[in-house]
Amino acid sequence: MQNRLALVVTTPPSSNLTTTAINLVRAALDSGVSIVGVFFYQDGVLNAAKYLSIPSDEFQTLAQWQQLNSEYNVPLYLCITAAEKRGLSDELNNHESSNIDSAFTVSGLGELVELTSKAERVVQL
Amino acid sequence: MQNRLALVVTTPPSSNLTTTAINLVRAALDSGVSIVGVFFYQDGVLNAAKYLSIPSDEFQTLAQWQQLNSEYNVPLYLCITAAEKRGLSDELNNHESSNIDSAFTVSGLGELVELTSKAERVVQL
Amino acid sequence: MSENQPRDKTIAIINTQAPFSNAAGKEALDAALIFGSYEQATSLFFLGDGVFQVIGDQNASAIEIKDYLKTFSALEFYDIENIYVCQQSLTERNLSAHFHINNIQVLSNEVFSQRLHQHNVIYRF
Amino acid sequence: MSENQPRDKTIAIINTQAPFSNAAGKEALDAALIFGSYEQATSLFFLGDGVFQVIGDQNASAIEIKDYLKTFSALEFYDIENIYVCQQSLTERNLSAHFHINNIQVLSNEVFSQRLHQHNVIYRF
Amino acid sequence: MAMLHLIRNSGFNSSALTQCLDMILPQDSILLIDDGCYNFSHALLLRTLTEQQDITLYFISQHADARAQCPNNKLFIPITLAEVVALLFKHDNSITWS
Amino acid sequence: MAMLHLIRNSGFNSSALTQCLDMILPQDSILLIDDGCYNFSHALLLRTLTEQQDITLYFISQHADARAQCPNNKLFIPITLAEVVALLFKHDNSITWS
Numbered sequence: 001m002q003n004r005l006a007l008v009v010t011t012p013p014s015s016n017l018t019t020t021a022i023n024l025v026r027a028a029l030d031s032g033v034s035i036v037g038v039f040f041y042q043d044g045v046l047n048a049a050k051y052l053s054i055p056s057d058e059f060q061t062l063a064q065w066q067q068l069n070s071e072y073n074v075p076l077y078l079c080i081t082a083a084e085k086r087g088l089s090d091e092l093n094n095h096e097s098s099n100i101d102s103a104f105t106v107s108g109l110g111e112l113v114e115l116t117s118k119a120e121r122v123v124q125l
Numbered sequence: 126m127q128n129r130l131a132l133v134v135t136t137p138p139s140s141n142l143t144t145t146a147i148n149l150v151r152a153a154l155d156s157g158v159s160i161v162g163v164f165f166y167q168d169g170v171l172n173a174a175k176y177l178s179i180p181s182d183e184f185q186t187l188a189q190w191q192q193l194n195s196e197y198n199v200p201l202y203l204c205i206t207a208a209e210k211r212g213l214s215d216e217l218n219n220h221e222s223s224n225i226d227s228a229f230t231v232s233g234l235g236e237l238v239e240l241t242s243k244a245e246r247v248v249q250l
Numbered sequence: 251m252s253e254n255q256p257r258d259k260t261i262a263i264i265n266t267q268a269p270f271s272n273a274a275g276k277e278a279l280d281a282a283l284i285f286g287s288y289e290q291a292t293s294l295f296f297l298g299d300g301v302f303q304v305i306g307d308q309n310a311s312a313i314e315i316k317d318y319l320k321t322f323s324a325l326e327f328y329d330i331e332n333i334y335v336c337q338q339s340l341t342e343r344n345l346s347a348h349f350h351i352n353n354i355q356v357l358s359n360e361v362f363s364q365r366l367h368q369h370n371v372i373y374r375f
Numbered sequence: 376m377s378e379n380q381p382r383d384k385t386i387a388i389i390n391t392q393a394p395f396s397n398a399a400g401k402e403a404l405d406a407a408l409i410f411g412s413y414e415q416a417t418s419l420f421f422l423g424d425g426v427f428q429v430i431g432d433q434n435a436s437a438i439e440i441k442d443y444l445k446t447f448s449a450l451e452f453y454d455i456e457n458i459y460v461c462q463q464s465l466t467e468r469n470l471s472a473h474f475h476i477n478n479i480q481v482l483s484n485e486v487f488s489q490r491l492h493q494h495n496v497i498y499r500f
Numbered sequence: 501m502a503m504l505h506l507i508r509n510s511g512f513n514s515s516a517l518t519q520c521l522d523m524i525l526p527q528d529s530i531l532l533i534d535d536g537c538y539n540f541s542h543a544l545l546l547r548t549l550t551e552q553q554d555i556t557l558y559f560i561s562q563h564a565d566a567r568a569q570c571p572n573n574k575l576f577i578p579i580t581l582a583e584v585v586a587l588l589f590k591h592d593n594s595i596t597w598s
Numbered sequence: 599m600a601m602l603h604l605i606r607n608s609g610f611n612s613s614a615l616t617q618c619l620d621m622i623l624p625q626d627s628i629l630l631i632d633d634g635c636y637n638f639s640h641a642l643l644l645r646t647l648t649e650q651q652d653i654t655l656y657f658i659s660q661h662a663d664a665r666a667q668c669p670n671n672k673l674f675i676p677i678t679l680a681e682v683v684a685l686l687f688k689h690d691n692s693i694t695w696s
Contacts (some may be wrong), residue, residue, distance in 0.1 A: 008373065014210050016395045017606060020437050020661075020679075027679040033687075042277055042375075049212030049669050051224060058441045062682050082277060085139050087174030087212065087224070099176060099212070099224060106653075109284040116259060117290070121686045122371045123604070124694040128589050133498065142508060142534050142598070144314050145563075145581075152581035158589075167402055167500075183316045207402060215372045234409040241384060241415070246588045247496045248506070249596040264693070266616060268510060270566065271535045276540035298617050299513045302538060307568040315566075338620070343512060363621040367599050372693045389595070391519060393608055395664065396633045423519050424611045427636060432666040440664075463522070468610060469639035488523040492501050497595045515611050 003033045006119035008112070009044040013052055013061035018044075021125040022064045029072055037075040038068075038114045040104070045083040048076075048104040062101060069103040077111045078104040131145055131238070131244035134169040138186035143169075146250040147189045153208045156212045162200040162240045163193075167230070170208040173201075173229040187226060194228040199203055203229040261285050261292045262369035265300035269319060270310065275303050276318040278375035283321070286328025294325070294334035295366060300375075301339045306348040322351045338360050386410050386417045387494035390425035394444060395435065400428050401443040402500035408446070411453025418457035419450070420491060426464045431473040447476045461487050465482075501592035502527045507536035508598035511544065516597040521548045524555060529591065531584065532559035532576075533570075539563075541569040549575055558587065599690030600625045600681065605634035606696035609642065614695040619646045622653060626688065629682065630657035630674075633694075638662075638669040647673055 005028050011017040018081050022086060025035055040047055052062055068074040068121040078100060080090065116122055130153050136142040150160055165172055177187055193199040203225060205215065215223040215231050225231060241247055274309045285292040295368040296304055303319065310317040325333065335356045339346065347356050357365065366372065388407045394400040410417040421429055428444065435442040450458065460481045465472065472481050482490065491497065505528060511517025520530070521544055532539055537559055539545050549557060561578035564570065579587075588594060603626060609615025618628070619642055629635055635657055637643050647655060659676035662668065677685075686692060 005683070005686065010301045012211070014398050016438055016440055020632055024679050024682060028683045030685050031680055033683055041281075042273065046212060051214045052212050053209035053214055055441070061440045080357075081280070082273075084178035085273065086137070087171060087177050089178055091174045109281055110288065111287055112281065113290060116261065116371050121692070123686055123692055124373055125604075125606075130585070130588065135527050139273050141313055141315055145534055149581050149584060153585045156582055158585055166406075180316070184314045184487065191424055206405070207398075210398065229516075235413065237406065238410055238413045238415060241386065241410075241496050246594070248496055248588055248594055250506075266614075267513070268535050268538060268567075271509070297539070297621075298613055299510050300569065302510075305568055309566050309568070312562055312566040343538070359620050363623055366621060366693075367601055367623060367691070370691055372691055374693055374695065391516075392611070393633050393636060393665075396607070413677070422523075423515055424608050424636070426664065427608075430666055434664050434666070437660055437664040484522050488525055491523060491595075492503055492525060492593070495593055499591055499597065500596055513613050 003110045003121070004036045004119045005033050006036045006037045006115040006122045008122065008124040009038055009040050009047065010042040010124065012043045012046040013049070015087055018047065018061055019059055019125065022061070022068070024047045024125065025068055025074060035074045037077055038117045039077045039079065041079045041082055041112070043086070045078055045086055045088060048078045049084065049088060050099050050101045066101070068101045076104045077107045077115070079109060080106050081108065126132045128246070129244045130158050131161045131240040131247045132163045133247065133249040134163055134165050134172065135167040135249065136140055137168045137171040138174070142250065143172065143186055144184055147186070147193070149250065150193055150199060160199045161244045162202055164204065164237045164240055166204045166207055166237070167209070168209055168212060173203045173208065174213060175224050175226045183236045191226070191228045201229045202232045202240070204234060205231050206233065232238050259290065259370040260368065261290050262295055262366055262372040263292065264295040264297055264366070264372060264374045264375060265303055266298045267301040268299045270313065270315055272344070274375045279318060279321055280369065282330060283328055284322055286325065286330045290332050293334065293369060294330060295362065296335045298339050301335055301343065301345060304335060304349045304351060304354060305345055306350045308350065319350060325351070326353070334362055334365055384415065384495035385493065386415050387420055387491055387497040388417065388429055389420040389422055389491070389497065389499045391423045391499060393424045393427040395438065396442055396491070398405065399500045404446055406498065408449055408453055408460045411450065411455045416456050417481045418452060418490070418494060419455060420487070422487070423464050426460055426468065426470060429460060429474045429476060429479060430470055433475065443453060444475060448470070459487055461491055504587055504591040504594040505530045506594060506596040507532050507539065508596060509535045510538040510541045512538065517542060518544060520597045521545065524548065526552060526554040529556040529587065531587065532557070534563055535553060537564040537567050537569045538568055540576065541550070546573070556584065560584070600627070601629065602685055602689040602692040603628045604692060604694040605630050605637065606694060607633040608636040609640045610636065615640060616642060619643065622646065622650065624650060624652040627654040627656060629685065632657070632661055635662040635665050635667045638667055638674065658682070659665040
């Protein structure tokens with residue numbers, strides 16, 4: 001049988017605390033644990049910012065999330081209410097429709113309820 | 126003679142601490158103090174985000190900064206290095222060239238040196 | 251591992267920060283109300299500076315904040331009736347048990363902790 | 376009010392946070408180096424958890440951080456030679472005076488504070 | 501030089517208040533601003549005021565009122581942000597502890 | 599129910615460690631992670647370990663090494679993130695103090 005884990009990430013992409021969260025997801029996958037989803041809340045929503053410019057020799061947080069999503073099917077849920085307060089939006093006025101990276105699923109706190117219900121364990125990081 | 130004050134703002138727009146900074150600028154202007162500039166550093170750079178969505182019945186931080194800039198000629202300097210780490214950029218790839226509000230002058234830490242030198246007093250908020 | 255089977259979970263939300271200077275209190279309350287609206291058994295805990303969220307006679311509008319504290323009254327509507335405040339946190343801060351919401355139970359460290367331990371998932375803000 | 380006339384200012388930068396979990400240490404160092412490059416008289420102070428920035432034998436690459444601590448060696452190049460560490464902060468944390476940079480002066484609270492008071496502008500990180 | 505210490509957060513939650521009090525010298529002033537107004541009853545602050553009677557202590561009355569905080573002690577002087585501007589120029593320098 | 603307490607920051611700088619220790623019950627475990635590894639010498643933590651001997655204390659050795667921190671005490675058990683995953687499922691619930 002498989003254990004199911006959900007994560008809530010509340011730290012910004014520039015923080016090494018977020019590196020820890022990513023490494024914990026990888027460790028869980030390596031252990032055969034299923035990640036039912038990662039929910040981004042509070043300052044964690046900044047992880048979904050499309051236009052982060054991190055020097056190429058530093059830890060590429062966004063690329064790591066993208067890889068977890070595309071290669072390991074880890075669902076990434078963005079709390080849009082928290083995101084909009086912090087400058088992210090999927091409904092911009094101009095040419096560009098969104099400054100949210102497409103690896104992230106725009107969602108609401110209802111998704112946190114779902115994840116909490118589906119997972120056997122939840123950890124907040 | 127006129128007293129000259131510079132401010133360094135390090136708190137994000139959603140925080141009431143930023144409201145205090147704005148109110149201090151207004152109080153200084155009302156007292157006849159000249160504001161040589163406001164420098165946005167650390168999480169303060171998020172104040173320059175063009176796409177913040179704050180409900181209309183909440184404090185409109187960006188509109189307040191814009192007004193201080195346009196009506197009272199308060200210069201607003203954005204540290205671009207700190208901004209780029211947090212998802213803001215004036216050189217985007219796509220249709221949109223910048224997600225930085227135009228009330229803010231894109232600058233570097235050299236501007237902090239200038240302000241520190243020009244002002245008689247500096248306060249960090 | 252029957253204990254790891256999916257089941258209805260009990261949710262605890264711990265508040266440890268004062269209400270006005272950052273979004274934590276409001277984002278915790280938003281989460282609590284959503285869990286309540288999905289009929290999840292949810293309890294609220296106030297510990298440390300979190301107790302400043304529930305004391306009476308606060309006046310957020312004096313500092314230009316839209317008063318999210320009023321939203322606490324919605325907790326009853328969503329059947330969130332377990333609201334616990336740490337006695338020691340009140341005492342340390344020289345606060346009396348005068349609150350702006352009803353139904354608050356002031357608990358000793360020991361009982362507070364025991365209640366906390368009874369929940370399946372604990373989110374801390 | 377002759378004391379308010381413009382003049383060459385002395386700058387103090389106080390570090391109060393540990394190096395890896397947020398950008399404060401790096402952003403403080405960036406600021407110090409810029410002040411140095413503009414030939415402003417700049418001193419660095421390490422207080423509280425800030426002392427964790429200067430202890431020896433750290434290995435940032437073990438947690439996938441690009442080691443900004445190496446950049447401390449540039450301070451000498453910009454003639455930033457006043458680097459002060461609080462003895463009490465070391466003692467409380469059970470740390471010895473073993474540092475990864477030279478020229479550090481370990482000071483008692485009283486002397487540390489007196490040095491701090493001698494600067495015209497003080498930035499705290 | 502006389503320094504103005506701005507305290508912006510709760511000493512129950514952060515070490516900033518303690519650090520400030522470790523660094524304070526006679527003739528300095530303290531300003532409780534924002535969440536700094538939660539410190540009216542903080543034991544360390546009260547002890548410092550008793551021991552170092554030359555220190556002047558201000559607070560923003562609007563910030564205290566919003567938080568339902570009220571000093572029990574007449575040594576705390578209520579002021580406005582306009583008066584803070586004057587204090588900044590009256591002191592030689594300032595540190596913001598937050 | 600046995601709880602896993604994740605401590606992510608320094609108890610010298612924040613009240614999170616104190617709050618955790620106020621809330622801990624016998625059979626709980628503590629995990630020092632990220633800046634939590636700065637707490638090896640924290641007096642309150644050491645006292646709790648002496649007084650409540652049923653509590654197990656883990657730390658991420660990689661996080662401690664990066665910070666040049668090393669416990670003086672054999673009660674601190676070094677583990678990896680993979681072992682943290684196992685701990686999460688072994689305990690009934692967890693709180694992240696950060």
